[in-house]
Amino acid sequence: MLAAVATFTLDGVHAQEVTVEVDVRRGLPAFTLVGLPDRAIRESRERVRAALLNSGLDFPQKRLTVNLAPAHVRKAGPSFDLAIAVGLLAASAQVPPEQLEDCALVGELSLSGELRSVRGTLTAALGARRAGYRRLLVPDTNAAEAALVEGIEVSAIPTLTRLADLLHGRWSPDPARPAVADPGDAGQEGPDLADVRGQEDAKRALEIAAAGGHNLLMIGPPGAGKTMLARRVPGILPPPSFEEALEITQVHSAAGIGNGRLATERPFRAPHHTTSPQGLVGGGVRPMPGEITLAHRGVLFLDELPEFARSAVDALRQPLEEGRVEIMRGQRTLAFPANAIVVAACNRCPCARPPDSCSCTAIELARYQRRLSGPLVDRIDLVCQVEPVPTVELVGGSRERRTRSADVRARVVAARMRQLARLAGTGVLCNGDMDGRLTRRQVPLEASLAGRLLAVRDRISLSGRGHDRVLRVARTIADLEGRALLAESDLDEALSYRLDSWERVAA
Amino acid sequence: MIDCCQSCLRRAFLIAHLAPRIAGLLGGRERRASGLLALPEHELLAAAAGRGVGEALAFLEAFDADGARERLSAGEFSVLCAHAAAYPPLLRELPDPPAVLFAAGRSETFAVLREEPAVAVVGTRQASPYGTEVAYAIGRGLGASGVPVVSGLALGIDGTAHRGCLDGRGVPVAVVACGPDVVYPRRHRGLHQRVREEGLVISELPPGTEPYRWSFPARNRIMAGLARLTLVVEAADPSGSLITADFAKDLGRCVAAVPGRVTSRVAQGTNSLLKEGAAAITGTDDVLDELFGVGVRQAPESQEPSSGPDDPLLRAVLEAADSCASVEAIARTTGRSAAQTRAALGRLEADGYLVRRDLGGWERAAF
Numbered sequence: 088m089l090a091a092v093a094t095f096t097l098d099g100v101h102a103q104e105v106t107v108e109v110d111v112r113r114g115l116p117a118f119t120l121v122g123l124p125d126r127a128i129r130e131s132r133e134r135v136r137a138a139l140l141n142s143g144l145d146f147p148q149k150r151l152t153v154n155l156a157p158a159h160v161r162k163a164g165p166s167f168d169l170a171i172a173v174g175l176l177a178a179s180a181q182v183p184p185e186q187l188e189d190c191a192l193v194g195e196l197s198l199s200g201e202l203r204s205v206r207g208t209l210t211a212a213l214g215a216r217r218a219g220y221r222r223l224l225v226p227d228t229n230a231a232e233a234a235l236v237e238g239i240e241v242s243a244i245p246t247l248t249r250l251a252d253l254l255h256g257r258w259s260p261d262p263a264r265p266a267v268a269d270p271g272d273a274g275q276e277g278p279d280l281a282d283v284r285g286q287e288d289a290k291r292a293l294e295i296a297a298a299g300g301h302n303l304l305m306i307g308p309p310g311a312g313k314t315m316l317a318r319r320v321p322g323i324l325p326p327p328s329f330e331e332a333l334e335i336t337q338v339h340s341a342a343g344i345g346n347g348r349l350a351t352e353r354p355f356r357a358p359h360h361t362t363s364p365q366g367l368v369g370g371g372v373r374p375m376p377g378e379i380t381l382a383h384r385g386v387l388f389l390d391e392l393p394e395f396a397r398s399a400v401d402a403l404r405q406p407l408e409e410g411r412v413e414i415m416r417g418q419r420t421l422a423f424p425a426n427a428i429v430v431a432a433c434n435r436c437p438c439a440r441p442p443d444s445c446s447c448t449a450i451e452l453a454r455y456q457r458r459l460s461g462p463l464v465d466r467i468d469l470v471c472q473v474e475p476v477p478t479v480e481l482v483g484g485s486r487e488r489r490t491r492s493a494d495v496r497a498r499v500v501a502a503r504m505r506q507l508a509r510l511a512g513t514g515v516l517c518n519g520d521m522d523g524r525l526t527r528r529q530v531p532l533e534a535s536l537a538g539r540l541l542a543v544r545d546r547i548s549l550s551g552r553g554h555d556r557v558l559r560v561a562r563t564i565a566d567l568e569g570r571a572l573l574a575e576s577d578l579d580e581a582l583s584y585r586l587d588s589w590e591r592v593a594a
Numbered sequence: 595m596i597d598c599c600q601s602c603l604r605r606a607f608l609i610a611h612l613a614p615r616i617a618g619l620l621g622g623r624e625r626r627a628s629g630l631l632a633l634p635e636h637e638l639l640a641a642a643a644g645r646g647v648g649e650a651l652a653f654l655e656a657f658d659a660d661g662a663r664e665r666l667s668a669g670e671f672s673v674l675c676a677h678a679a680a681y682p683p684l685l686r687e688l689p690d691p692p693a694v695l696f697a698a699g700r701s702e703t704f705a706v707l708r709e710e711p712a713v714a715v716v717g718t719r720q721a722s723p724y725g726t727e728v729a730y731a732i733g734r735g736l737g738a739s740g741v742p743v744v745s746g747l748a749l750g751i752d753g754t755a756h757r758g759c760l761d762g763r764g765v766p767v768a769v770v771a772c773g774p775d776v777v778y779p780r781r782h783r784g785l786h787q788r789v790r791e792e793g794l795v796i797s798e799l800p801p802g803t804e805p806y807r808w809s810f811p812a813r814n815r816i817m818a819g820l821a822r823l824t825l826v827v828e829a830a831d832p833s834g835s836l837i838t839a840d841f842a843k844d845l846g847r848c849v850a851a852v853p854g855r856v857t858s859r860v861a862q863g864t865n866s867l868l869k870e871g872a873a874a875i876t877g878t879d880d881v882l883d884e885l886f887g888v889g890v891r892q893a894p895e896s897q898e899p900s901s902g903p904d905d906p907l908l909r910a911v912l913e914a915a916d917s918c919a920s921v922e923a924i925a926r927t928t929g930r931s932a933a934q935t936r937a938a939l940g941r942l943e944a945d946g947y948l949v950r951r952d953l954g955g956w957e958r959a960a961f
Contacts, residue, residue: 448720579940
């Protein structure tokens with residue numbers, strides 16, 4: 088007898104539908120598994136056998152053939168266990184097959200017949216909805232996550248016995264409820280800008296970066312607070328919309344780092360500077376998302392930027408330009424979402440001491456600064472200095488008087504709304520994503536300002552790209568101030584954040 | 595401009611031919627190279643060629659002076675031998691003046707060298723930010739005062755002094771340890787080009803010759819010989835810059851040094867020069883005083899706009915930018931918000947009152 092069961096597996100962070108076909112017929116007892124399974128799947132026959140027997144069900148002593156279709160795609164992971172077990176039950180007439188027609192299932196089995204949680208159930212739910220299934224059966228630990236997807240009924244299954252009951256119509260579970268934020272989480276907010284004393288200049292730069300989606304570089308000695316500031320960027324970015332939250336959760340679920348609930352904050356990823364290019368942009372034999380994808384819709388923090396391998400930093404070029412990563416594997420291309428703000432940090436020089444006691448030679452300095460060039464730095468719109476805060480400020484002042492993240496976020500949200508309205512129809516959501524042509528079209532200058540910028544360009548040797556960066560940042564500053572047209576001060580302030588003339592000291 | 599007698603030209607090419615052997619001959623005692631270079635032709639052959647003397651003689655036999663002349667004039671090189679009228683007279687005071695000077699660039703510079711006393715600004719390749727700042731400022735000040743700046747086009751102090759001189763619209767003279775058309779170090783391609791456009795790149799080695807270990811101290815004697823005053827900005831001890839200072843001392847020329855931090859390795863050479871009685875230099879005017887007498891000539895005023903900005907905020911920020919390390923500190927001093935301070939800084943830079951320092955700081959547009 089033949090049975091077919093639908094399940095979903097991860098293809099990058101997207102869902103790939105797999106049909107598990109099971110054929111049971113008379114012959115010498117055997118269990119053949121085809122369709123490019125990996126080790127974990129091949130071992131599933133042992134789990135399935137034990138789970139069925141321990142659940143009081145029958146493991147047929149017949150010739151069993153299991154095919155995972157489409158047969159040419161490599162498949163990995165233990166999430167096929169459940170589908171294989173149910174296929175066997177249906178093919179050996181232990182459960183009625185009618186219920187399985189409009190229903191997909193994912194899950195790993197334990198030997199006792201309990202269901203174990205798997206990665207990417209949110210993705211599976213999205214895929215199942217797209218493929219037109221009415222119902223998705225998942226392990227009960229994954230149910231809340233999968234239930235985030237509307238338009239498909241998600242059922243939480245604790246054990247194989249219960250599942251058999253369900254298919255027989257003896258048990259009907261309530262549809263799973265989507266996971267809202269844990270009440271325990273509500274009181275616990277992310278780090279707040281009010282924790283940072285002083286650093287008004289850096290805070291201003293963070294606000295502009297968040298408001299326009301600009302990439303930012305902070306320069307300053309160790310211990311000045313660069314990391315502390317960077318950690319607070321997600322908290323001043325607009326809260327993720329439902330779609331964005333779903334994207335974030337989907338990525339994290341696929342990477343196995345989610346907590347099963349819908350993300351309420353944007354991610355903050357701070358990979359170490361020894362991270363490989365694959366670690367940063369994703370890759371591997373079975374492509375896994377890299378840090379830039381894990382930071383999707385959030386912040387990727389690159390501390391000690393010059394210490395990163397050149398190849399790793401250069402690999403960030405495509406994601407920064409296109410908001411996604413493409414990985415070639417064999418004959419196909421896999422795309423990961425990768426739309427994050429990059430916040431980078433570095434020291435002023437390799438010895439990292441203050442200028443008057445710096446012992447770096449010009450050559451060392453030149454070498455260090457040369458590492459700060461290339462495609463990534465070309466896409467950094469803002470540069471600010473972060474100096475250690477004087478002791479006077481460290482001890483004085485109350486926390487209440489300092490800028491709170493919530494206030495900054497409110498201004499950022501307002502600025503983003505203005506950008507959305509202005510950029511409607513261009514396919515770009517914020518100023519930081521505008522390319523050169525769009526920038527010049529979107530940021531018209533009054534004649535007096537245009538002439539002024541032209542004169543400045545000559546004096547400070549501003550490149551064409553540098554010119555566009557200044558315009559983008561100036562536009563965001565004007566958005567923060569609620570101005571429809573650029574004012575002179577917007578342009579002046581934007582000029583002060585630019586990064587150029589690195590070579591001047593590199594004699 | 596080619597003004598060179600047959601025998602001098604032949605001798606210069608002979609030295610280039612023997613150059614790899616000279617390196618082996620000197621071993622670690624490179625300073626003696628200049629003595630060797632002064633030997634008459636046959637003694638030079640005996641000393642340097644050794645067993646290869648037959649081959650060297652064959653080279654001399656086969657030397658095609660007219661062909662060499664043609665190639666040199668086609669390459670627009672200036673060639674002066676010690677017998678030429680335009681040969682810098684100061685160089686003749688050396689015990690072992692170079693037989694021939696090959697030069698690339700503006701040949702009028704030789705005339706400038708006769709009229710104006712030149713200053714050699716030399717120092718370490720591993721310059722500190724302090725040394726870089728001083729070398730640039732003095733190079734620029736001297737350039738603006740019309741004093742030719744002689745240096746070696748090396749990394750660090752040398753290159754920075756040239757750069758300052760160029761920015762002060764002065765006359766740079768680079769004395770190199772390879773042919774005048776060979777760029778060494780490679781990183782100074784652009785600088786080499788600019789020096790050729792505004793001044794001269796000089797060498798005693800014919801075009802195309804690669805640098806050798808011995809040719810660096812040898813060119814140091816030419817730098818000391820061309821200059822009335824040799825200024826060491828930063829130098830370790832021992833170092834090539836001190837060799838240049840020694841040559842200047844032997845010629846009875848003025849030696850000057852910039853005081854440095856006593857704990858700094860690259861200040862040991864200069865500080866010991868000062869202890870020996872070298873003139874202490876703290877700015878361009880000190881150099882001009884040494885050259886022309888106190889107060890006779892002064893560096894022209896900097897091009898800073900004399901009247902500051904009108905706006906009181908801009909004025910305050912400009913004042914604060916002088917003494918403060920960061921935007922944060924400027925904002926604190928002036929009591930303005932970060933955004934206002936930033937806008938003021940951008941404005942001041944756009945109007946030319948401030949220039950960007952490395953990695954995000956500012957300083958007053960000085961010198």
